[in-house]
Amino acid sequence: MLRIRDRLEKIFSVTDVDCVIVMNKSPPVSSFFYITGLSGGLFEGCFAVAFRDRCVLLSAGLDYVKSDEIEVDNFKNSNDLKKKLQELTKACKKVGFDGIATSYSDYQKLRRLLRGKKLVDIGKNIVKCRFNKDDYEIEMIRRACRVVDRVFDKIIDDLKDGVKEKEMAIMIETLIKEHGADDKAFDSIVAFGKNSAIPHHVPGNRRLRRGDIVLLDFGARYKGYVSDITRSFVYGKADDRIKEMFDVVLRAQQIGRDTIKEGVKLEEPHNRVVRYINGTRFRGKFIHSLGHTIGLEVHDGYRLGKGCKEIFSNGVTFTIEPGVYLKSVGGIRIEDDFVFLNGRVKRLTHAPRFSEI
Amino acid sequence: MLRIRDRLEKIFSVTDVDCVIVMNKSPPVSSFFYITGLSGGLFEGCFAVAFRDRCVLLSAGLDYVKSDEIEVDNFKNSNDLKKKLQELTKACKKVGFDGIATSYSDYQKLRRLLRGKKLVDIGKNIVKCRFNKDDYEIEMIRRACRVVDRVFDKIIDDLKDGVKEKEMAIMIETLIKEHGADDKAFDSIVAFGKNSAIPHHVPGNRRLRRGDIVLLDFGARYKGYVSDITRSFVYGKADDRIKEMFDVVLRAQQIGRDTIKEGVKLEEPHNRVVRYINGTRFRGKFIHSLGHTIGLEVHDGYRLGKGCKEIFSNGVTFTIEPGVYLKSVGGIRIEDDFVFLNGRVKRLTHAPRFSEI
Numbered sequence: 209m210l211r212i213r214d215r216l217e218k219i220f221s222v223t224d225v226d227c228v229i230v231m232n233k234s235p236p237v238s239s240f241f242y243i244t245g246l247s248g249g250l251f252e253g254c255f256a257v258a259f260r261d262r263c264v265l266l267s268a269g270l271d272y273v274k275s276d277e278i279e280v281d282n283f284k285n286s287n288d289l290k291k292k293l294q295e296l297t298k299a300c301k302k303v304g305f306d307g308i309a310t311s312y313s314d315y316q317k318l319r320r321l322l323r324g325k326k327l328v329d330i331g332k333n334i335v336k337c338r339f340n341k342d343d344y345e346i347e348m349i350r351r352a353c354r355v356v357d358r359v360f361d362k363i364i365d366d367l368k369d370g371v372k373e374k375e376m377a378i379m380i381e382t383l384i385k386e387h388g389a390d391d392k393a394f395d396s397i398v399a400f401g402k403n404s405a406i407p408h409h410v411p412g413n414r415r416l417r418r419g420d421i422v423l424l425d426f427g428a429r430y431k432g433y434v435s436d437i438t439r440s441f442v443y444g445k446a447d448d449r450i451k452e453m454f455d456v457v458l459r460a461q462q463i464g465r466d467t468i469k470e471g472v473k474l475e476e477p478h479n480r481v482v483r484y485i486n487g488t489r490f491r492g493k494f495i496h497s498l499g500h501t502i503g504l505e506v507h508d509g510y511r512l513g514k515g516c517k518e519i520f521s522n523g524v525t526f527t528i529e530p531g532v533y534l535k536s537v538g539g540i541r542i543e544d545d546f547v548f549l550n551g552r553v554k555r556l557t558h559a560p561r562f563s564e565i
Numbered sequence: 566m567l568r569i570r571d572r573l574e575k576i577f578s579v580t581d582v583d584c585v586i587v588m589n590k591s592p593p594v595s596s597f598f599y600i601t602g603l604s605g606g607l608f609e610g611c612f613a614v615a616f617r618d619r620c621v622l623l624s625a626g627l628d629y630v631k632s633d634e635i636e637v638d639n640f641k642n643s644n645d646l647k648k649k650l651q652e653l654t655k656a657c658k659k660v661g662f663d664g665i666a667t668s669y670s671d672y673q674k675l676r677r678l679l680r681g682k683k684l685v686d687i688g689k690n691i692v693k694c695r696f697n698k699d700d701y702e703i704e705m706i707r708r709a710c711r712v713v714d715r716v717f718d719k720i721i722d723d724l725k726d727g728v729k730e731k732e733m734a735i736m737i738e739t740l741i742k743e744h745g746a747d748d749k750a751f752d753s754i755v756a757f758g759k760n761s762a763i764p765h766h767v768p769g770n771r772r773l774r775r776g777d778i779v780l781l782d783f784g785a786r787y788k789g790y791v792s793d794i795t796r797s798f799v800y801g802k803a804d805d806r807i808k809e810m811f812d813v814v815l816r817a818q819q820i821g822r823d824t825i826k827e828g829v830k831l832e833e834p835h836n837r838v839v840r841y842i843n844g845t846r847f848r849g850k851f852i853h854s855l856g857h858t859i860g861l862e863v864h865d866g867y868r869l870g871k872g873c874k875e876i877f878s879n880g881v882t883f884t885i886e887p888g889v890y891l892k893s894v895g896g897i898r899i900e901d902d903f904v905f906l907n908g909r910v911k912r913l914t915h916a917p918r919f920s921e922i
Contacts, residue, residue: 234751234864235592250752250765270764270853285871305669312664312672313688331670378742385735394591395607395748407627408607496627507591514642 210344212245212263212277218337219243220260223330225304227297228258229318237309238504239334244278247431248390255289257296266292290321297322304330335509339501340523345433346547349502349525352389352435353545353556355428359383360439360559367443367565369418373398373411376424384428393427393434394506404440404538407496407531418444421538422565427506434506436527437557438543446564453532453540454563456488460530461542464498464512468553474516474526481530490532499527502545524548525556567701569602569620569634575694576600577617580687582661584654585615586675594666595861596691601635604788605747612646614653623649647678654679661687692866696858697880702790703904706859706882709746709792710902710913712785716740717796717916724800724922726775730755730768733781741785750784750791751863761797761895764853764888775801778895779922784863791863793884794914795900803921810889810897811920813845817887818899821855821869825910831873831883838887847889856884859902881905882913 219228232240232251241247243258244265255266262279266289269282283289297303303322305315307329319327341349362383366376376398384392399409400416404423416422420443427436440457442450463484464477478498485494497513500506502525510518512526529543545556576585589597589608597608600615601622612623619636623646626639640646654660660679662672664686676684698706719740723733733755741749756766757773761780773779777800784793797814799807820841821834835855842851854870857863859882867875869883886900902913 248767250767252765272763272766307669307673310669311688312662312667312669312686315669316664329669331668374742378739381742382735382739385731385738391752406629408609409629410605410607 210245210277212243213261214342215243215245215337216258216260216263219258219330219334222337223304223328223333225302225328225330226259226300228256228304228306228330229293229297230256230258230306231310231314231318232256237306238338239306239309239331241432242334242338242504244275246273246275246278249273255293257293264296266296293321297325300325302326302328304328304333306334307331308335338503339509339518340521341503341525341547342523345503346523346525346549348431348433349435349545349547350556352393352428352430352433353437353558355384355387355389355430356426356435356437357557357559358387359426359428360424360437363424364565367416367422370415372416373400373403373414377411380424380426384426387428389428389430391429393429393436397423397425397438399423399539400443402535402538404540405533405535407533407539407541416443420444421450421540423539423541425541425543432504434502434504435545435557436502436506436543437545437559438529438541439559439561440540440542441562442564444564449537450540451563453490453534453537456485456490457530457532457540457542458561460484460494461528461544464528464530465546465553468520468548470520470548470551472520474510474512474518474520475514477528478512478514478516485530485532490534493532493534494530495533496531499529499543501526520548522549567602567634569600570618571699572600572602572694573615573617573620576615576687576691579694580661580685580690582659582685582687583616583657585613585661585663585687586650586654587613587615587663588667588671588675589613594663595695596663596666596688598789598861599691599695601632603630603632603635606630612650614650621653623653650678654682657682659683659685661685661690663691664688665692695860696866696875697878698860698882698904699880702860703880703882703906705788705790706792706902706904707913709750709785709787709790710794710915712741712744712746712787713783713792713794714914714916715744716783716785717781717794720781721922724773724779727772729773730757730760730771734768737781737783741783744785746785746787747789748786750786750793754780754782754795756780756896757800759892759895761897762890762892764890764896764898773800777801778807778897780896780898782898782900789861791859791861792902792914793859793863793900794902794916795886795898796916796918797897797899798919799921801921806894807897808920810847810891810894813842813847814887814889814897814899815918817841817851818885818901821885821887822903822910825877825905827877827905827908829877831867831869831875831877832871834885835869835871835873842887842889847891850889850891851887852890853888856886856900858883877905879906
């Protein structure tokens with residue numbers, strides 16, 4: 209079960225502020241949903257004011273609030289909002305705000321609203337608190353993973369000669385919602401043939417032909433939490449070079465996974481995989497980070513990449529997604545979601561990995 | 566045709582800076598796409614550096630760039646990025662940044678990257694430049710409007726006893742993409758019965774019954790530009806009260822539209838409509854702004870709302886969306902998109918408005 213109090217305690221134990229104010233916007237601000245525990249709704253222009261023992265939502269009144277854990281107060285206009293914010297924070301000297309989610313201009317607005325108080329950027333602290341997921345969060349991520357597994361299972365039936373990348377992307381995103389997710393987690397990548405060599409390819413009018421590499425990278429959002437999966441395979445027979453790419457990438461994922469132990473830095477599996485791939489004939493063809501944490505955001509704060517000194521610990525959820533990209537052939541990337549739990553790495557996505565279909 | 570140079574000239578004519586730096590993120594930053602003219606792709610972590618006569622994209626190399634109008638340079642890592650940024654801006658004393666899109670923490674990063682230079686927040690200036698759309702932009706918005714018209718035409722065939730709000734939302738969003746848009750512009754609102762009284766209702770498991778109000782609010786994104794439409798009607802026979810709500814709201818939209826002339830402030834149609842609705846039996850039941858500008862964002866900078874002193878002028882694109890909300894009955898909102906062009910208001914969305922079906 210979700211308990212907002214636990215989250216607030218966590219935040220206030222690592223920060224030295226009297227309250228925390230997070231404004232929501234469109235697109236939604238993760239820390240707003242983290243401290244209110246709300247799992248849907250727009251809540252554009254609403255403010256969450258959090259104390260060690262309670263959270264107050266100042267709402268514009270356009271949304272329906274379904275929560276026993278927070279107090280709700282509607283404001284009528286910006287003057288009313290200002291009055292309510294000042295009243296709520298009147299005993300506070302230091303006010304925390306999320307400097308990662310708050311724009312420079314909203315920060316200036318906040319300064320005017322709370323004149324005389326000290327504003328403290330606790331953005332990094334909130335990200336840090338979100339790093340280790342609680343049971344509720346892991347369960348939501350697990351469900352988001354279940355959705356993409358099922359979508360993958362369905363979507364391979366829709367592969368046929370002449371289908372466009374764009375059409376496949378539409379099908380994937382429809383299936384994601386039909387399988388119970390609230391939405392896609394991000395714009396799906398569907399790349400055929402050489403297009404798969406562009407890691408961030410945008411699905412276009414390219415039609416599927418026998419012998420093409422098919423790269424599918426998509427994710428689901430469930431009650432705010434995301435999954436993120438990539439599968440790559442040949443539509444038809446894979447030639448030896450592509451088979452070798454596939455084997456190297458799959459092996460790289462295993463090597464990355466095997467590197468992870470309690471206390472290991474997030475950059476270590478990345479560095480290990482770079483060394484491995486650079487020792488194969490695909491030297492220099494792995495051109496991005498090995499992965500990233502997942503949660504309320506697809507990139508939830510940290511990369512499994514060079515320079516990331518955070519360490520694996522209980523409840524960390526992340527992707528491992530090595531890839532090899534050859535401009536003249538295409539790319540192979542294999543991405544799964546994992547949780548580090550009780551000293552062990554558990555895989556959360558289970559769609560099959562095959563090199564040809 | 567899109568001409569980046571014209572946009573840059575516009576920006577540099579209203580600001581006093583030597584260059585402008587905009588970093589893109591996920592979700593995408595509108596001003597990044599405005600000054601680069603890119604119409605798709607992720608470009609996460611990429612920087613646009615714009616001068617009066619050219620725009621340079623510093624790319625992380627994960628995206629494919631399709632543009633003759635900008636120069637592209639790939640950076641390898643954050644040190645390389647820093648070097649390239651400093652080299653590009655070495656003759657610049659004042660560097661403009663978008664304080665509305667740049668987070669407080671990215672602003673601090675920018676300060677470190679460009680030590681010794683004066684950073685100037687020109688966020689409001691860029692929004693102001695985007696206020697008056699050029700022909701290319703109006704055409705893209707027109708196309709996005711055409712999509713929602715067609716989707717509405719299709720979706721009314723899918724209304725049937727027992728269909729869930731959620732299911733309708735999925736159908737709408739699939740149709741949006743099948744009709745040539747790149748994506749939905751925002752999460753669709755589908756509200757049946759009393760749920761329609763919540764302006765920002767999130768589609769749920771409520772099933773459609775005869776006599777329900779149906780409120781559909783959705784939009785399409787085409788090459789970055791959006792449309793936004795709302796229709797409300799009864800599934801079955803509308804009773805007299807709902808008919809009256811519908812008539813008042815439709816009349817309110819017409820009154821809003823008729824108020825708009827060259828030089829009129831954006832708040833005027835809103836204030837006029839508030840007075841009109843408060844003179845009917847639905848006094849106090851119109852609880853939001855009359856509309857907002859549309860463009861690269863759904864709320865593209867300005868509201869047709871209290872206090873907005875901007876004036877209607879050539880190329881302004883906006884919604885007019887009065888509504889009346891009764892908790893015990895439901896809500897009626899009618900929203901269309903318009904452009905102010907050559908001294909006249911032209912409607913861009915043409916889906917029929919009817920009170921029952």
